[in-house]
Amino acid sequence: MARALQNLPLREEPVELRAETRALLEESPEEGSRLIGEAAFVADLLWEDWGETLEPKGMGRDRFVEISRGYADELRLWVVGERPWDHCAAGLAGRVKRRLPA
Numbered sequence: 749m750a751r752a753l754q755n756l757p758l759r760e761e762p763v764e765l766r767a768e769t770r771a772l773l774e775e776s777p778e779e780g781s782r783l784i785g786e787a788a789f790v791a792d793l794l795w796e797d798w799g800e801t802l803e804p805k806g807m808g809r810d811r812f813v814e815i816s817r818g819y820a821d822e823l824r825l826w827v828v829g830e831r832p833w834d835h836c837a838a839g840l841a842g843r844v845k846r847r848l849p850a
Contacts, residue, residue: 756798756841761833765789769827784824787816794840806849815844 769789773780783789791813802812816823819840825831 756794756801756844758834758837758841759793759797762790762793765793766827766833770829773824773827781824784827785817785820787820787823788813790823790840791816794837798841798844802844802848807844807847811847812844815847816840819843 795809795812822836826836
C-alpha cells in the first residue's frame, strides 16, 4: 500500500520554527527537549500537508504523531543544525509510508 502513495510533498524548511525551537533548547534544555520529544511542533505542520493523503490510506493523526515522536532524535539533529531539513522530512515521510496499514 505504501507504494500507492508515491511521494509525500516536502514543504520548504520552516526556518523560523527551527530557530525558535533551537533558542528554547538552548535557554531551557529540559523544556526544549520535551517539545522536541513530543514532536508536535513538526508533526502539526506536516499533517497539514500530508493528512489528506494519509487518512484515506488508514493513518490517522494520532498515529502520525506517534510515528513522529519515534523520530524525535532526527528532529533534534535538524533543530541543532546537524541534519538538513530535506533529509529530515524525507526520512520521516519514508518512516510514515512504511508504517501504513496493510
